[in-house]
Amino acid sequence: MMAKKRVQIILFSESVSANVTPILDSRMQPNEVVFVAITRLQQAVNSASAFIEEIGITTKTVFIDDAWNFNDLLITISALLQYPDKVDYELNISGGNKVLAIAAYEVFKQENLGIFQVNQTSDVVVWLNNPANKGVINLEDHLSIERYFQLQGVAVTHQQTSKISQEAQRLGKRWVKRARHLTKGLALLNHLASTANNLKLCSRRLSSQEYYNAQLQELVGSLEFYHLVTLEKKRLIFSSEEDRAFCNGFWLEEYVFSELDKIARESEYIQDVARGVEVVWDYGNSTVRNELDVVFLANNQLFIIECKARNFLAQRKSGINTIYKMEALLHRLGGKNACGVIASFGNFNVHNKERARLMGLCILEAEKLLDLKKHIFHIMQDVEK
Template identity: 30%
Template structure:
């Protein structure tokens, strides 16, 4: 009998890592046809988020209410009722012990073992089912099938929009790669280009006039020449006419986002575990009845873990680097859970205290010394081999 012909009901609990409840279910090589979500009354919203995604994938979902108490005997009795009910069901029963409070997991584990049920946890490090019962069963790899919109959905967010679903234009990629290779020589020019692109007149996309420092900055003039060669801008005297909003965004630091995203997209051919990616991803979530919007520069799902990448070509003002690091850490934790990885790609160096803060927050920094070889550095990071 094939695995996917076997009928299995998975019992899972609501907790901090909802993807661990989802990924075993949607793996075609792991038998499953029904999910029972054990939850407390106050967790209804989380239950509905998980239930919706599982049902869209074509699986049956049932809910089981557990008492809100610290009394393990009461919780144990509740799970005994559940497993007694499941004893009459035609499918096998497996317990996913990846989520829940410690006393809930211990109570469920003890009851499941008494009823001879298979018990597993989804181990984040290996992205695999590690079996607690039967004890000698080999770990079962979990396929990387979840997509970004599903990941965000079970984590209480909604993916509203994203750019460049099909990658970026080849000519823009060439420019971006050339600029990366000259990173150490282009810092002053890029700062001035950011300024010109940031301050344009209304909807005309015409910059302020260049001052003498700009006109005499070889790196800026080289950058403008690159853009003009591809008809992305037109230099008219001292002013720069950007073709449209997309071109203005590209010149105002968007090029680093786009080249970073193009590398992530390209790496999917080399990293089978890279299951989905996104550029300029807009996320919505509800906090105390208010809709909060966030935008992520570049994201990737690798081995069912979210990787968030912020890209900056501007110098940080005093304290700005630390503020940026806290923002990245906060967003990563809220949107991607405990397993999320985050990184900052920056053209300008962080000071020692900011670097220490990044290390403390486990944020990987791709600074000017590393972005010359950004693609290979990203590959090592995505595979977990931090430099």
């Protein structure tokens, strides 16, 4: 007997995980997908359809102009169920407004067809009608960072996944350990590195007070030991552009990435991690470009980490700008269920911390960065609640 064609009808959601993860799972993968979506989501539907067709699954789309006309919605959904003796239909009810969801549920329930919703925090399929008696399905993690952004209509033009040198990892960890003692020294080092943006990679001349600063001397001593910097005539000369960038704040990004890379290799929680992720998307008639410090996917959920090596206590405006920028990036790049983390070597003032909390952002200051693994797991658990 010929196997039935498998068709998954999806009430389109603005969440990447709700739309796509049940399609990618080997236990649920259909032969065809039918999106039911409101008209304003056409661009998002087009991105999802293009991605799904790339993996060999055909797609169709039914656009709804009026998602509040219950009777018309019943007719529209019913018309999708053709040849029930030859087709195995399942309904993904994760998206759509309540009226559309109820209409679709009634049609599928009356026909005793499979109905499910994706719990978007735990990435588990919840069955609302389960005539085939399928068990609990914890969806497989097949999405990569590049695929995730593609589904959001965003192109990844570059990303780094390679490990940094052991020397750089050691330095970053040492500086995080001595966070309370090196705050001013690191701020000065960052500033000197920024002034060395020239062909000779040479900083401005240090003042006598700067030259004898104990914190800076400790930092420069470590850098000289690893041949990243030389100190000549009260000027820092960096061994390469990469070493200059490292001292100009990239050390924190490198540290966070290396710690997350360890977590990804030691556990099953994180499925993809990258740093220096350059993304591009269209906004009206213009193109927007941005670079994300560290990005990872865990259980098909996106986490964006912004790394800041400055002290925000004395720069309240700079701190709040960082918070607003992160919130805007999450809204555009991650959808409803993405999580934003600000990893800061310095401290935020209490007002900025409260604003970040209200926006659903997590701030990890220097003391927490030392035990990054524990705090990342806490953040992931909080997101799933």
